[in-house]
Amino acid sequence: MAAEVQEGDVAIVGAGPVGLFAVFELGMLGIKAQLVDALDVVGGQCAALYPEKPIFDIPGLPEVMAADLVEQLKRQAEPFSPVYHLDQRVETLERQADGRWLLETSKGTRLLVRAVIIAGGVGAFGPNxxxxxxxxxxxxxxxxxxxxxxxxxxxxxxxxxxxxxxxxxxxxxxxxxxxxxxxxxxxxxxxxxxxxxxxxxxxxxxxxxxxxxxxxxxxxxxxxxxxxxxxxxxxxxxxxxxxxxxxxxxxxxGLSMNLGPIAHWGLGLDQHHIKVAPATCATDAPGVYAIGDIATYEGKLKLILCGFSEAAMAAHAVRAFLHPDEELHWEYSTTRGVPGAA
Missing domain, CATH: 3.50.50.60 (FAD/NAD(P)-binding domain)
Structure with missing residues (x-):
């Protein structure tokens, strides 16, 4: 018997640093997110491969341990109540007749959402x-x-x-x-x-x-x-x-990397990366976006800070996709604050 379908706004495939920051950016626009990750913890490579490795290129943080960065990103996302589906990977992504996307995971979890952000890092990975x-x-x-x-x-x-x-x-x-x-x-x-x-x-x-x-x-x-x-x-x-x-x-x-099931979702690929529009991170499938290391476009830099920028651009593109007839009255976080935060 198939699992009950869980409906929502956006599913984020990948709960690494860039995926976690996308939760915040979406949340600031009033959009709820669910995250799916094959690891049993959030943080992606930062958590699985080098939690005690220092990172030096995060603006405003001259040095931060990878695990500490993940913890701060998780805290930053908390006010927006993300739902985590961990220790399972998305096996299928299928567009429905009404334009929504149905995702099914290796554990049988089924998510029906209006937009998808793929933040899968390097895809499935393991050491050589x-x-x-x-x-x-x-x-x-x-x-x-x-x-x-x-x-x-x-x-x-x-x-x-x-x-x-x-x-x-x-x-x-x-x-x-x-x-x-x-x-x-x-x-x-x-x-x-x-x-x-x-x-x-x-x-x-x-x-x-x-x-x-x-x-x-x-x-x-x-x-x-x-x-x-x-x-x-x-x-x-x-x-x-x-x-x-x-x-x-x-x-x-190094890592042995492959896209796994993502390679079979019908998205435009370029040498094991997903091709996106640089201004919006949109793929060639309506409502599907890709950010972080898995995304590619002309001039792409594989830097974590660029992934954070892509998370913001994708979030705004998602809002425009979900609410095409609504004008966005944008306020900076310094004036608006974080909704729901103490």
């Missing part, structure tokens, strides 16, 4: 796992991790970080403050991260007390029993090996 024999046992024990959710776990530990991008560099710089030793394995002598991060990394390596660069090497294997890690084997292309005594391995080889 290194091809190492016996990896699963070390993953199960927590000796191999693809994210840092609590820095304190690594205090006074020997950590091997593999990778040459921003995530590898950022966590090397962060964990160097508390780990006993941090080895960085990379297949080249050059790193792909931000120039300032590369300079700080090399300065720490030259100091030699905590950080050691292991280049040009690749991951070759793991040593240990019953999931307990004793050492990481680094190997050159010519077969030369180094044995690095370690308690943890953190491979940062």
């Amino acid at each position: 796992r290194p091809p190492i024999e016996g990896l699963e046992a070390f993953e199960a024990s927590g000796a191999v991790r693809y994210m840092v959710t609590r820095r304190e776990d690594f205090r006074d530990k020997r950590v091997v970080i593999a990778g040459g991008g921003d995530s590898a560099l950022d966590w090397t710089l962060s964990l160097a403050e508390l780990a006993a030793k941090v080895y960085v394995i990379h297949r080249r002598d050059k790193f792909r991260g931000a120039p300032e991060s590369v300079a700080r990394l090399k300065a720490l390596a030259e100091d030699g007390r905590v950080v050691e660069l292991v280049t040009p090497y690749q991951l070759g294997g793991l040593e240990g029993e019953d999931g307990g890690l004793d050492a990481v084997i680094a190997r050159k292309l010519d077969g030369e090996e180094r044995r690095l005594e370690a308690d943890f391995l953190l491979p940062f080889f």
Whole structure:
């Protein structure tokens, strides 16, 4: 028996930072929102992959931890009473005869709404796992991790970080403050991260007390029993090996990303992204919008602050779509305040 249909104004697919801010922007326009996310918590990648990673490009916040940013965005949305449907993903999106959209999730939740905002980030994602024999046992024990959710776990530990991008560099710089030793394995002598991060990394390596660069090497294997890690084997292309005594391995080889069911919703796509109009974030389907990393248009910048701007533009476009004959008397939040807030 099909689940009862829940009717509403807008459904937001994705409860990451940009989706959460869309709740606020819609709420300021008098529009209620429901959010669906495949994770069992709100916050998207900020919550699932790097809650303790500092973010530096939020206006007015010189530095904020990802988890703290999520908490503030959630608080900002609270006055508008959003409904969360977590730990389930939207499987189908179908337009009805009356122009509304019916969404059905992996848990059978059915939402009938007048507009949809897709804020799915990178879509379905997971870490790119290194091809190492016996990896699963070390993953199960927590000796191999693809994210840092609590820095304190690594205090006074020997950590091997593999990778040459921003995530590898950022966590090397962060964990160097508390780990006993941090080895960085990379297949080249050059790193792909931000120039300032590369300079700080090399300065720490030259100091030699905590950080050691292991280049040009690749991951070759793991040593240990019953999931307990004793050492990481680094190997050159010519077969030369180094044995690095370690308690943890953190491979940062990026995310494996795909749109999942979104790819089959009939929306205009461009290389696994949803094409939108830059002024409104509207897709080629009436009443469906896309914001954040999943959206693309000419000149697109994949920055969180741009995602926030897109949330505001999409919210105003949604209001015009829902109420085409009503003129909007717009007031700034400084004069209007937040409706319903104490």
